[in-house]
Amino acid sequence: MKKRLEGKVAIVTGGGSGIGEAICKKFAREGASVVVAGLPEDPVEDVAKEIQQEGGDAIPFTGDLSVLAVAESCVELAVKQYGKLDVLVNNAGTFPETNLLSEFSEEAFDYLLKNNIRTAFAMSKAALPELQKTKGNIVSAGSESGALGIAQNAPYGGTKGFIHAFTKGLAAEQAQNGVRCNIVAPGPIDTGWTHKETGPMDAQMEQMVTKGTLMGRRGTPEEVANVYLFLASDEASYVTGAIFPVDGGTLIAKGPAGDQASESMKKQPDGELILKHSKDSHTSVRK
Template identity: 60%
Template structure:
């Protein structure tokens, strides 16, 4: 049986770690040729090699996609290698700091504007001419924080609100060209971002983040990738301008309701993807992603 993305070509930004690794591998399993995009310091090569070892099709692309020339070159590389482009996944993003706003580092805010907003704008702009040819689609990473706002990460939520509103406008604008545009809104996912040892959260914020989910646990990168798969596939042919939250119910909760969930229901479901980089991620200002914008 053909996969759900058989013969499709997808670019996955931030595709070497965290949720991006899961998306890259899930798409490859479903028959897509995947361009795994990341920075020089990301484990892009390892993800590509694993996809190839399992009989999939993939290439890596390294570069700062918040820059116009790099974004255009990324799209050009995908088309040169695989002949077309059907799907753009704007997954790349950063989460470098937590603090009340009057103490929030200015360089961290600028870093998010560059890597959470400019990257989505530049990649979407560069990909649209090819996606119009194939009647393809874009799926971008929003966040429950972009929908609700969240204390201590107010600027981060603002960048994700931009992505979600941008996607709605782009969906209406591009409908006449046959291009669908949607968002996925992850909540507390089991990546580097939601652990105090690997991200900027302290122990209190980590605990509240998990307990704020009515399902009482972190989601897995694979659970998020499954929703990306649906939205990117032809099964979602009548879905555009939507944000699908994968948040364990955070956006409908008003309390730390996860504390009430019995321990046996807090267990994560069995996973099928071999993820080696789920606890890696952009959780501090990195020099290879902090260059000037434009």
């Protein structure tokens, strides 16, 4: 049976940890050659090696992808190594601080703009000439907060609102070039961002985001990667400019809906991927 991304070449930004690690490993299992891209402190080399050990094809790339010249180098590496580029996944992002706007640091705001907005802009700009050749596609990381907003992190939700509108705009302008552009909008996912021990959320916020889903739990990185896989594949050939929520029903939940979820819904699926870096997400502006 043909794999769903057989013969495809993909770049995944933020590929070293959290959802990005799951996307890289899912794509590789489905036949893609993957450039695992991230910041120098991200475990992108580890993820690439783990894919290779499973029999997949992956290479690492490290650098500040918010800089256009670095983004262009990443695309050049993909084309030099594999001869083309079919898929760009704009997954890179950060969640550096939770605070009321009156207390939100300018440093954290600038970090959000750099990693959540400028990286997507630079990578999309660098990749489009190659994606136009292959009639490829872009899948970008939005968020339920990009539609609803998010208390104590209004700037984060604002950056995701930008990604939603930016990607829809790309879809509108790139259809004439045969390039599809879509958004995956996760809710609370079981990564370092949503645990008080590894991210900026406090205990109350950690509890609220889980109870705010209809399913009463965090999603898994693999559950999100499954949706990226569909949108990146030829199965989504008639899908462009779309936002796919992967949020356990957060967008339609009313009150602490998770308290009423059945026990079967509250149980995370086991999944197939071995994810070693799901809690390694770099969220802090402090190095």
